[in-house]
Amino acid sequence: MSQQDRHLTTEQLSAFLDKQLMEEEQDACSLHLKTCEQCRQALARLRQTVALLRALPQPALPRSFVLPADTVATPLMVAEEAPAQAPISITEERSRRRAGAARGRNLVRLVSGLVAVLGILIFVSACPATLPHNFGAASTASSNASSGAAVPAAAPRDKTASNGRDQPYSRPAEGTAQATNATQAAGAQTQDATVSPTPTAEPTPTAVPQPTPADRTFSLPAPSPVEEIWLTLSAPLTRVGLGILLFIAGLLGLLLLRRSRPRAG
């Protein structure tokens, strides 16, 4: 196939002119042009046309096209760096507020749950001192103390004790899903916690109203401010009362949030 048979197309010539061909093709065209008058002329005409186009002068500017200084970009797409300048839509604002409120609610829910759990812990830790089966296992001093101090409150305490025991299981029905998980886990922990320290904690609450040096030193080896507070809290009545209060506070917090949720939704 002779080179004359393969005339270059206009597209080839045009691309050749702009050096837009692959190197091999560019070289092949060069080679062909050396021997083909026809293509050389075609290339020349094309080149002239391009030259004329390039020689066209820029038309004189009729005026300046700068934008007025007070032009505000109503952006088609908001730049990430300038959210403040973009008009916030009403729905966006609402969803932002809702998100913030949801975060606040979640926080209060968490705190209420923790408070309630703490209340249960404190309450239940006071229970062993008053439970009937613990009386037998307690020391003589503690049994005196428990019988003395705990009997007046035994009756209601039994109820509350059983309630306290049941609370971790019944609360899930009242609480929200979040609180449920927290309290169920805490409830299980509470049960475990109270089971194990029961034998050792048992003498502690009963030791306070009728201080037994042996028990006290046994149960409270290191005196410190924290321990002093603990001593105060160790009083079964205090702990029961505190436990109940905290539990009620936590429960209230959760219940109030539940009630307000449909409104804000």
Next chain:
Amino acid sequence: MDRLARDDEEQLIARSQRGDVNAFNQLVLNYQQMMYGAVFRLLGNYDTAADVTQDAFFAAFRAIATYRGGSSFRAWLLRIGSNMACDYWRRSARRPAESLEALTDEDEPQALDLLGALAETSLEGNPEAMLLTQELQDVIQQGLQQLPLDQRTAVVLCDVEGLSYEEVAQATQTTLGTVRSRISRGRARLRNYLQEHQELLPRNYRLSSSNDSSHS
């Protein structure tokens, strides 16, 4: 033409993206000649070109947040400008005064026409210095206006405004292959138009006899 240093331009673009219209106006001052020139060559009317150019700069300011650094800013601007010009052209009832006649056989050896002579005398030495008379400019402009829009845009951007093939591809949102094809067809059509309408050229530009063949 006075070109902004790349860093300066990037700063101005960044400021414009934050809504600084004064920064954007610095860019306008730098690119308005290019924009107006391209739009005028696409539409052929001075007043219309001015309106479209102004609209294009407003649109560019509103859309500046969509410009991603790393690509050619002038290609980005010309994409907006050429799109608006083409939209205007399609909307308007105007149509080219002359319909394109059948393309002549490319391979037919033609007697050297005016254009060849003109090019020959002017291109020797410094092609950049070639000055065209107003009449010749008008004929070329008419030739451009009878091109299909896509070829016209490609030729104007590449040959009139000096964009690279890559920039033309960016401005027209097409591939390099499409750009290559449109440029070549646009050039060929324009060449044929100019050759066929020599009678539109002033008398003294016409040649009565063919000269020696041109040198490439």
